[in-house]
Amino acid sequence: MIDSFVGSINEFSKYIIPFLLVGIPFYGLLFKKVKVYESFVEGAKDGFTIAVRIIPYLVAILVAIGMFRASGALDLLLNFLSPVLSMIGFPAENFPLALMRPLSGSGSLGLLTDLINVHGPDSLIAKIGATMFGSTETTFYVLAVYFGSVGIRKTRHALIAGLFADAVGVLSAVYICQYLFGGI
């Protein structure tokens, strides 16, 4: 039953974007007599300025992440932390993904693909990985882009709160999967 439920939700989700693209102008034009074409163009103009404005912030954050990833520092950190991880019941296989997730979307997708290929989609490790991937975000990227777009340089507590939320998401993913799909 849950299969068909998820199937229909994903089927439904295909229609959301087309519906919005047509529904919003439909409402504007027929109910409120908005000049939809002119409004669209007026709004679309900002797309360019915003996209260009975030470039310096993206370069700064992505270069640092790329260097960190390429240096092998992640593996070192992993070796260093593995005793602690096994103490709290965190599968070592899932840890690189947990570390990578806030840093890089494409990097963490690569790790998830690898986990699923190696262990198979039915394995606990793949299920934990997929749950982690779906329940956390690329926090550094989002912060850099969102704050960058308006020129905020003092970000106060946003980063700590975002990383804390990621940590809670990752741990919840591990424990709920272990609880529902059996022990390690």
Add this chain to the structure above:
Amino acid sequence: MLNYIWFGMMFIAVVVGAFTGNIDAVTEAAIDMAKVAVNLAIGLIGIMALWLGVMKIAEESGLIRVIAKGLRPITIRLFPEVPEDHPAIGSIVLNMAANILGLGNAATPLGLKAMEELQELNPNKETATNAMCTFLAINTSSVQLILPATVVALMGATSSQIFITTIFATSMSTIAAITAVKFLEKRKRFSVGGGSQS
């Protein structure tokens, strides 16, 4: 904070790279990622233009105001500093809706628009407001009802099993985000004027 993390990541990368013999890869990554960043931003232009255009129609037809009003009981608790009928609330709500529905492409333009509108309310243009931090914390904790298409593609038939677990984990992280942000915004360390945070 970001200053130290940013510098720290590059510093560690160079030191570790030198010891592990990966220093070439580190250099290459730096140059590659600089290009990737620009390509990403350029690639965003079209999608941004599309959604900001549609948003403008939604705004001028009053649709955003209607949605924002309907969700006011929730948003007033999360963003007490933002005036009731400010357009930022509409953009924030739509961004969250896009995230919940898994529309990543639509979420970014809406989110950036929300940031711009929140910035109008900001007296210190280089310092984040409480509302911005709350918005971003919720955003990065990514409440999601629909599994990312990539995950469904990878997991195949097993996707339905992780549907429940993903909703559970994402709810926990959102609760954590809101709790953290509301707790931290009152700390002196993170106050608008003070602290060594930058």
